[in-house]
Structure formats: C-alpha cells, structure tokens
Amino acid sequence: MxxxxxxxxxxxxxxxxxxxxxxxxxxxxxxxxxxxxxxxxxxxxxxxxxxxxxxxxxxxxxxxxxxxxxxxxxxxxxxxxxxxxxxxxxxxxxxxxxxxxxxxxxxxxxxxxxxxxxxxDFGAVRERAKTGIKVSSQPDIRWGRCDIKATALLPNVLAKQAAKEAGAFEAILVDADGNVTEGSSTSVWMVDKNGTLVTRPLKDNILPGITRATLIELAEKHQIRIEERAFSIEEAKAAKEMFLTSATSCAMPIVELDGSAISDGKPGSVATKLVELYWDFAGK
The missing domain is CATH 3.30.470.10 (Aminotransferase class 4, branched-chain amino acid transferase, N-terminal domain)
Structure with missing residues (x-):
C-alpha cells in the first residue's frame, strides 16, 4: 500500500x-x-x-x-x-x-x-534494550538555542554520522568544558556510584525531551533518586550505568562509550527497571 x-x-x-x-x-x-x-x-x-x-x-x-x-x-x-x-x-x-x-x-x-x-518496530527496540548499545563522544557544535526543536540539524547529522562510522548507535555530545550535554537525537543519563540517576538540567539549553520528562516522573514515582546537573565525559565513562531516552529509542541502556565498557558492559539494574517502567507506561 x-x-x-x-x-x-x-x-x-x-x-x-x-x-x-x-x-x-x-x-x-x-x-x-x-x-x-x-x-x-x-x-x-x-x-x-x-x-x-x-x-x-x-x-x-x-x-x-x-x-x-x-x-x-x-x-x-x-x-x-x-x-x-x-x-x-x-x-x-x-x-x-x-x-x-x-x-x-x-x-x-x-x-x-x-x-x-x-x-x-517497537518490538525490535525493546529487544535491543536487553543487550544495550554502544555510543561515541563527539564535540557539541550546535547553536545556542537547543531548547527549541528546530529543523536546523546539520551538526546533529554530522555527529550521528561520525558515531555510525565509529561503529556506535548514537553520538554523545560534549561541550567545551568536557561535559555531556545530550545525544545527537536523544537525552543522556548516567547512574553514579551512589545509585543516583543523573541528567543535564534543562536550564543549560537542553532540549526538553518528552520521554526524558516521562522517565523522571516514573523514577520519582518509584523512589529512584534523581539529580539534574552537569557531568563530564570522564565521569560518564566511570559511571555505574548509562542510558539514553527518545521517542524512537524509548529507554535504552548504554553498555559501551568510546570503546570502553560501562561497568561490566551489560545493562544495569536501574536502567533495566526504567526500561520496564517505560514499556508498562506505553502499554506494550
């Protein structure tokens, strides 16, 4: 048809x-x-x-x-x-x-x-979440109003292509201070060594991700600690867990960053819990 x-x-x-x-x-x-x-x-x-x-x-x-x-x-x-x-x-x-x-x-x-x-195929997305994905870091060269979901996406396209050529699913964008901002088409999260869920605050001209907001609500409802703050790419590499969110990736564990495993290289318990909570919310 x-x-x-x-x-x-x-x-x-x-x-x-x-x-x-x-x-x-x-x-x-x-x-x-x-x-x-x-x-x-x-x-x-x-x-x-x-x-x-x-x-x-x-x-x-x-x-x-x-x-x-x-x-x-x-x-x-x-x-x-x-x-x-x-x-x-x-x-x-x-x-x-x-x-x-x-x-x-x-x-x-x-x-x-x-x-x-x-x-x-959302079923394929859910299956991919069981093993997680690889990501690579790329410099954030976007304009200063990333809070607007504009169609001017050439820097995102370049970052995503660089990630693809590096054998990664997504590009993790890093600002001039060495801190993670977001993905080329996703919101980025980590779980620190204390089990706290960490993501960049919206006041830093981050796109207010819709799936991001839903995950925050679900995490708060299930007493998962959340902190909105900047974190460096080095802190991310040493994190207990990482994952990303978007309308197309839903909630997706990250198991490798720039060729280095995150923790033991498998989806962690917090990310896995949030994946299940999201799919319950979506009714799938």
Whole structure:
C-alpha cells in the first residue's frame, strides 16, 4: 500500500508530497518539528509533544498553521489512512513561503504544515534494550538555542554520522568544558556510584525531551533518586550505568562509550527497571 502524507490542507501520496521551493523551511531550516511514537494505536505523550511544538513555534514567533484540536484530528486521520497502529508520526511546521530574505517576511504569512507517518518496530527496540548499545563522544557544535526543536540539524547529522562510522548507535555530545550535554537525537543519563540517576538540567539549553520528562516522573514515582546537573565525559565513562531516552529509542541502556565498557558492559539494574517502567507506561 502506498503511503499517504499531509501537506498544507491535503492528504496526498508520499511521492506527490511537495512544498514550494521558496518555503523558508527549505531555504533557511526556518522550521520546527515533533516525532510522536504510536504504539498499538495510542499516541504516546501526545499532549506534551504538542505543548513542545507550540512552545517551539512561539519561541520563533511562527503562526500556528492549524488549531491544536485540528492537528490532533489530522494525526488520527493520517494514521487511519496509512492503516498504522505501530508507527512514528512526524510533524513539521515552517514559517511558510516568502521571497528569500534572512529577516522575517512582512505582513501575514501562512505557516506550512507537513505530516508523515511510517511503520516502526517497537518490538525490535525493546529487544535491543536487553543487550544495550554502544555510543561515541563527539564535540557539541550546535547553536545556542537547543531548547527549541528546530529543523536546523546539520551538526546533529554530522555527529550521528561520525558515531555510525565509529561503529556506535548514537553520538554523545560534549561541550567545551568536557561535559555531556545530550545525544545527537536523544537525552543522556548516567547512574553514579551512589545509585543516583543523573541528567543535564534543562536550564543549560537542553532540549526538553518528552520521554526524558516521562522517565523522571516514573523514577520519582518509584523512589529512584534523581539529580539534574552537569557531568563530564570522564565521569560518564566511570559511571555505574548509562542510558539514553527518545521517542524512537524509548529507554535504552548504554553498555559501551568510546570503546570502553560501562561497568561490566551489560545493562544495569536501574536502567533495566526504567526500561520496564517505560514499556508498562506505553502499554506494550
């Protein structure tokens, strides 16, 4: 069955899904996006994802392309048209079509809305979590507003490619002070030698990960200690455990960093517990 996309008010076949050449998302990466996991027909953390999308649009002074209720309806209809129950739903909003100029266009401008969805194997993700993943550290060369989920992702792409070439699943980004910020497309966590769960605070211009927030709630509910603070790449290498979170990786143990095993090179008890808590939350 051919896939269906949504482009500015119309449901169209994927191979006919186009935007104008003067769309500012194409010209300047002047856009924002969200990726929502859909498991057994349920959109996971739908409201927080929409909260973040609206915040990103607000920070960039974009006009909402449709109302929030309309976007939720489009999401459901798009999944139905593609007959998907386990999928990734992609939502992208750009400032719209205008004559190419760096400054914001004058006057009323209609934002562009593009949405796609594709089948996704969450079972494979859960299986991978049983053995964990390898990661590699890369310098964080991104812009200073990483709290906005913008489509300007070239530094992330370069970091992810470097990780892939190093035989790793993900790139762990490291700032100029030698501290871990986040992954190229994930939030990064460690468990220190006291059993405390540690992750970088949002005030440091870290993307407010939706799965990150869910994991914090689950950890607090089950009396797992959490500390939001900076930690160095060397501290991470010496950690008792490491793991990452995202809409696509869910909760994923890290067993190797830059070729060195984390602890005994196997998923630890805290990460394993949080993986199970997350899948219980997701209903899988």
């Amino acid at each position: 051919s896939r269906t996309a949504y482009v500015n008010g119309a449901y169209v076949p994927n191979d006919m899904a186009f935007v104008h050449i003067d769309d500012r998302g194409y010209q300047f990466a002047d856009g924002v996006y969200e990726v929502v996991s859909v498991i057994d027909g349920k959109m996971i953390d739908e409201e927080p994802h929409l909260d973040r999308l609206w915040r990103s649009m607000g920070e960039l002074r974009m006009t909402e392309p449709v109302t929030r209720s309309a976007l939720k309806l489009i999401s459901k209809q798009l999944l139905q048209k593609n007959r998907l129950k386990n999928a990734l739903l992609y939502i992208q909003v750009s400032r719209g079509v205008a004559k190419r100029d760096h400054a914001f266009p004058q006057g009323d401008l209609r934002s562009s809305l593009v949405m796609t969805c594709r089948r996704f």
